[in-house]
Amino acid sequence: MNTVAPVLRRRSFLAGSAAIIAGSALPAAAQAKTLTAFGHRVHQTVATTGPGGDATSAWRQAAGFDINWVTLGDVNAINERLLRELTLPETSFDLAFLLNGRAVPRNLRLFEPLDAFQREAPIEDFDDISAGLVAPMRLDGALHAIPMRHATNALVYNEALFEERGIKLPANFEEFVDAAKKLTFTRPDGTQVYGLAFTAVFASNFLSVARAFDGDYMTGDMKVTCDLPSMVKPMEALAELFKAGAIPRNFATVNNEEITTWMQQGRAAMTINPYARLVSYNDPALSRYPGKIKASVMPMTAELAGKTPYASTTEYWSFAIPRNSKNKRATWDLIRSLSSKAGTLAQARNGNGPVRVSTYADPAFASMLPYAAAEAVALRTARIHLPAFDNQARAHDVFVEESQAAVLGMKPAARAMEDAAKRVRAML
Amino acid sequence: MRRPLYLKVLRGLALLAIAFWSAFPIALVVMSSFKPARDIFVFPPTWAFAPTLQNYAGLWLRWPDFFRTLGNSLIVTLGATALAVIVSAMAGYVYSRKRNPYLAGSAFFMIFVRLFPPIVVTLPLFPLVNALRLNDTHLILVILYATFFVSMGTMILKAFVDQIPRELDEAAMVDGAGVWSVFWRVILPLSAQGMIAVGVFVFVYAWNEFLFAFIFTTSTAKTAPLVLSEMTGAVDGVEWGVLFAATTVQLVPVLLFVLLAQKYLIAGLTAGATKG
Numbered sequence: 001m002n003t004v005a006p007v008l009r010r011r012s013f014l015a016g017s018a019a020i021i022a023g024s025a026l027p028a029a030a031q032a033k034t035l036t037a038f039g040h041r042v043h044q045t046v047a048t049t050g051p052g053g054d055a056t057s058a059w060r061q062a063a064g065f066d067i068n069w070v071t072l073g074d075v076n077a078i079n080e081r082l083l084r085e086l087t088l089p090e091t092s093f094d095l096a097f098l099l100n101g102r103a104v105p106r107n108l109r110l111f112e113p114l115d116a117f118q119r120e121a122p123i124e125d126f127d128d129i130s131a132g133l134v135a136p137m138r139l140d141g142a143l144h145a146i147p148m149r150h151a152t153n154a155l156v157y158n159e160a161l162f163e164e165r166g167i168k169l170p171a172n173f174e175e176f177v178d179a180a181k182k183l184t185f186t187r188p189d190g191t192q193v194y195g196l197a198f199t200a201v202f203a204s205n206f207l208s209v210a211r212a213f214d215g216d217y218m219t220g221d222m223k224v225t226c227d228l229p230s231m232v233k234p235m236e237a238l239a240e241l242f243k244a245g246a247i248p249r250n251f252a253t254v255n256n257e258e259i260t261t262w263m264q265q266g267r268a269a270m271t272i273n274p275y276a277r278l279v280s281y282n283d284p285a286l287s288r289y290p291g292k293i294k295a296s297v298m299p300m301t302a303e304l305a306g307k308t309p310y311a312s313t314t315e316y317w318s319f320a321i322p323r324n325s326k327n328k329r330a331t332w333d334l335i336r337s338l339s340s341k342a343g344t345l346a347q348a349r350n351g352n353g354p355v356r357v358s359t360y361a362d363p364a365f366a367s368m369l370p371y372a373a374a375e376a377v378a379l380r381t382a383r384i385h386l387p388a389f390d391n392q393a394r395a396h397d398v399f400v401e402e403s404q405a406a407v408l409g410m411k412p413a414a415r416a417m418e419d420a421a422k423r424v425r426a427m428l
Numbered sequence: 429m430r431r432p433l434y435l436k437v438l439r440g441l442a443l444l445a446i447a448f449w450s451a452f453p454i455a456l457v458v459m460s461s462f463k464p465a466r467d468i469f470v471f472p473p474t475w476a477f478a479p480t481l482q483n484y485a486g487l488w489l490r491w492p493d494f495f496r497t498l499g500n501s502l503i504v505t506l507g508a509t510a511l512a513v514i515v516s517a518m519a520g521y522v523y524s525r526k527r528n529p530y531l532a533g534s535a536f537f538m539i540f541v542r543l544f545p546p547i548v549v550t551l552p553l554f555p556l557v558n559a560l561r562l563n564d565t566h567l568i569l570v571i572l573y574a575t576f577f578v579s580m581g582t583m584i585l586k587a588f589v590d591q592i593p594r595e596l597d598e599a600a601m602v603d604g605a606g607v608w609s610v611f612w613r614v615i616l617p618l619s620a621q622g623m624i625a626v627g628v629f630v631f632v633y634a635w636n637e638f639l640f641a642f643i644f645t646t647s648t649a650k651t652a653p654l655v656l657s658e659m660t661g662a663v664d665g666v667e668w669g670v671l672f673a674a675t676t677v678q679l680v681p682v683l684l685f686v687l688l689a690q691k692y693l694i695a696g697l698t699a700g701a702t703k704g
Contacts, residue, residue, distance in 0.1 A: 036646075042663045070646040072654070073661025077642065088558055092646070151663070191471050257666045261469045280665035286465050351664060 035327055035334065036068045038085070039097030040078060043317065044069040045350065046149070047338060051368070052349030059337035065330055075099060086110040091324045094331045098145050098320045101396070104388045105139055112321040113142040117332040124340045128356045130379065133316050136388050145318035146339055150353040151274035152314040152375060152382050153208045154295035156281065161193065161269040173212040173301040177237055183269035184246040195246035197268035199256045203396050204313040204385040206403040208272045210234040211311050212298045217399045217420070220387050222428060226399065227414075227421040233301075235406040235413035242407050252404050263293060272298075275375040276353055295371055297378055314382035316355065391427040398423045454679070461672035468668050483669035487677070490667075494655045494674055501651040502681075503566050504641075505634040508573035512630040513623050515578050520585025520622075521615050525597065538579040546576065550643050557644055564646045572644070573634040581626040588622030589615055624692035628685065635682045652678055 037043070048054045048069075056067055070093070072078045079102045085091040087110070096111070118126070123146065133147040155176075162169060165183055170176040180195030187193065198205045203217060210216070215230035225231065241247045248254060248268075260280060262268035264287040275295055284290040297310045319335045321328050337343050341358060348354035348365055353375070359365060360376035369375075386392055386399075402420035406413040460468045462479040487494060523535060562568040592615060600610045616623075641651040656678065659671045686693070 038646075040661070040663065041658050068647055071658060072642075073658030075661075077657075081642075084554060088555065092563075189472060257660075257668075260665050261668075264466070265469055265471060267471065276664060284466075286665075288466065288470075 033063075033065045033330075034068050035065045035094045035330055036070055036092050037095040037097075037334075038070045038078075038082060038093040039095075039317070040075070041071040041073060042351075043097050043149070044071055046347045046352035047350070050350030052346035055338055055343050055346035055350070056334070059334050063330060063333060065327075065334075067334075083107065083110070086322050086324065088324060090326065091322050092326075093322055094325045094327045095334060096320045096322055097148070098318050100133075100136055100147075100316050100318070100384055100388070101386070101392060103136055103145060103318065104390050104392050106390045108137075108139040108144045108388075110323055111144045112323050112325075112328055113144055114146065114321070114332070115143050117329075118143065121332065121336060123336050125356075125358075128341070128358050129339070130355050130357060132383070133314075133318075133355055136384065137318055145320040146335055147316050147318045147355040148339065148352075149347075150314050150316035150355055150379065150382075151276060152312050152353065152378050153204060153272055154275045154312065154371075154374070154378065155208070155270060155298045156263065156273050156277065156293060156295045157270045158263065158266060158268075158289055158293050160289050160292040161266060169296075170299050172299045172305050173237070176212075176299055177241060180241055180246045180270060181244050184244070191267060193266065194248050194262070194268045196241060196270045197248055197251075197254065197259050197262055198272040199254055199259055200252050200404050200407070201255070201400060203399045203403070204315065205272045206235070206238070206399070206407075207313050207385050208298055209238060211313065212300050212304075214300075214304060214308050214311075216383075218386055218395070218424070220383075222387055222389065224421045224424050224428070226402075226424075227417045232414045232417050235403060235417060238407045239409055239413055243409060247407070252408060264288060274353070275371045275378070276351065278371050279351070295374060297374075309381045312378040312382040313385045314379065315384065316353075389428065395424045395427055398427075457672050458676050458679070461669065461676045463669065465667065465669040468672070483667075483673035484677075486667060486670040487673045490670065491655060491659065491674065493650075494652060494677075497650050497652045497655050498677070500566065500645075500649055501635055501653075504569040504573065504649070504651060505631055507566060507570035508577075508634040509627050509630045511570055511574035512577045512581050513627050515574065516581030516585050516626050517616060517619065517623055518611065519578065519582040520587075520589050520619070521611050523582060523586045524589035525594070535582075538582065542576070542579045546639055550639065554643060563644060564648045564650075566649045568644050569634075569637075569640060569649060569651070572640045573630065573637060577626070577630045577633060580629065584626050585619055585622045588619040592618050621692050624689050628689045628693050631685055632682055635678075 047056050060066060072081065078097070079099065082093070082096055082098070085093050086096075086107075098107070098111070123129075129147055130150075133150065134143070137143060137145040137147065157169070161183055162179070165185070167179050167182050168175075170179050183193065183195035185193050198208075200206075207215070207217060210231050213230040213234050215225075215228070215234055217226045217231065218224050238247065242251060256273070259268065259271050259273065260277065263271055263281050264283075266288055278293060278295055281287055281293040282290050287293070297312055299305065300308060300310050319338070321331050321335075325331065338347065341356065344352075344354050344356045344359050345362055345365060348359050349368060354360065354365075357376070357379075360372055360379075366372045386396060389395075399420055402411075402416040402423075405411045406416035410416075411419070461483050462481070463477055464480055464482065467474060467477060523531060557563050557568055596614050596618075597610050600614050605613065636653060637651070638653045638657065641649075641654055642657075645651065645654070652674075656671070656674055659674060660666055
């Protein structure tokens with residue numbers, strides 16, 4: 001009996017390859033009634049996963065829609081991609097997540113005004129959403145985005161290292177500087193511990209220190225104030241800490257992930273980071289100091305303590321609907337659902353920073369997060385780091401560059417802040 | 429003439445240093461993927477530890493889409509490799525056997541286009557790809573990856589075909605073969621080594637490519653490097669163990685492929701080197 005062995009011939013190989021390529025050309029058949037949400041992975045996680053459950057499930061069942069989450073890992077990449085989509089005649093992105101720093105007039109115009117939707121089908125108890133976060137989302141009086149997640153900065157410290165060095169928690173800024181120096185030491189095994197470490201690529205981190213002097217790079221009404229003593233003095237204090245070795249030598253290049261590792265390993269005693277980071281700092285699977293890393297607001301200077309409240313820096317994300325999207329009505333319904341009290345609480349339980357004041361009052365939520373009460377207090381007086389204007393991103397980079405120059409001792413702090421003021425005023 | 433012993437030792441040490449320099453970071457990533465998360469960055473570092481699969485379990489549980497996107501990476505990589513190799517082989521044959529000013533011009537154009545940084549091409553392509561509704565399809569990545577390697581692949585395969593005696597083409601033509609038949613039955617089998625070398629280059633590039641995938645995909649055709657990038661951007665802290673586990677998984681196929689094909693890679697790179 002003759003048998004024919006299966007042979008892969010070149011002809012069949014080429015035909016097969018062509019078939020694979022042609023098959024891959026076919027876009028996946030779009031599922032009926034799918035709504036696409038574009039943002040960071042954290043937005044998907046807090047909306048769908050965790051102890052709070054899937055906050056989108058009720059809406060999905062009622063509306064008969066599915067959500068296609070499109071996520072990226074980098075904030076700049078998200079913004080860049082979003083803006084590219086917004087300039088197309090039509091986008092497949094229905095729900096966009098917008099960071100407050102990018103909510104500048106030029107960008108806000110690319111989103112649908114939401115007042116008509118709000119009149120027709122209002123968000124539950126809208127006034128409960130922090131007014132300070134809603135205001136920057138208005139352009140010419142029209143609401144363009146709904147705040148949904150905030151990250152408010154805190155002074156994070158390792159209580160165990162304070163105890164080990166016999167140092168009390170600082171009651172004012174001067175004591176904070178002193179503590180940072182005393183907490184800088186080398187362990188017998190050669191491990192260097194720094195008193196203070198934070199990433200120098202965010203203006204909000206410098207500002208978190210400067211707010212101890214009630215300092216600001218710019219005010220809400222667009223006045224450049226970085227050359228005032230309230231900004232120069234904190235820069236001088238940071239420069240002093242850097243000179244004393246209490247801030248790491250690689251201050252200008254260290255990133256936030258390294259800071260997290262240092263805090264978890266006890267290689268930094270204090271840092272500036274959002275309250276929400278306490279979860280990973282204290283995670284027994286990751287940290288050598290579980291339960292020992294705490295947070296508070298930065299103490300004010302002795303001169304201002306008790307007179308002026310500390311204003312934490314805060315950043316936040318908002319829901320927005322692209323003007324060139326197709327499912328605006330359905331998207332608004334999803335926003336309403338996620339922004340409701342129940343939706344906000346569910347997301348908060350999944351690790352979101354809630355923008356509703358009432359969420360912090362929920363006993364279940366408060367008992368879940370040890371830092372909830374402190375964060376609620378900080379949020380009351382928190383302010384964003386820079387007002388929204390078209391050149392905000394460039395101004396941010398200038399402030400960071402000059403602040404780094406001041407801390408690293410490349411320029412006297414006063415001159416660095418004067419230079420920053422001059423450069424940013426030219427952009428306004 | 430035999431080399432002195434000290435030169436041999438120095439050469440060995442230099443090779444060892446280069447191998448260490450190249451392999452150590454990779455070894456560190458692979459090793460860290462088996463360490464408990466809290467021990468990965470412990471200082472001073474620990475070299476002896478009880479290996480754990482908890483990072484791989486975390487990857488499976490918390491980043492299930494990583495494995496789906498690995499499938500996309502595979503489709504795109506295989507498609508781009510096949511397309512680039514086939515087109516390069518055809519072009520290499522033509523450049524080797526034919527001479528005319530138009531071909532010389534097109535060869536120059538191919539090299540010239542290769543000089544542009546990909547980002548320059550990417551941005552104007554975005555609205556076009558969108559208008560053609562190729563956004564978020566495997567096909568657009570296959571075309572782009574293949575396109576970027578056709579110029580180099582063509583040069584490599586031209587060098588290979590140059591080494592095949594023209595007498596073989598002529599003998600086949602005397603027997604009645606046409607140009608296509610000569611290419612198919614004579615040139616292609618004899619330049620298989622070069623095709624594999626080109627395939628390795630395209631495979632490695634397409635498997636790891638980030639920029640085009642970032643610009644032109646959203647979910648359906650999203651590739652694994654994009655998920656790795658997402659892992660590094662976690663706002664509530666990067667899970668380094670899980671990231672290293674994903675990196676190791678991402679590394680394995682390409683490492684195996686390169687190891688299997690390395691002898692062809694060297695042949696591909698040196699083809700035509702001794703041609704007088």
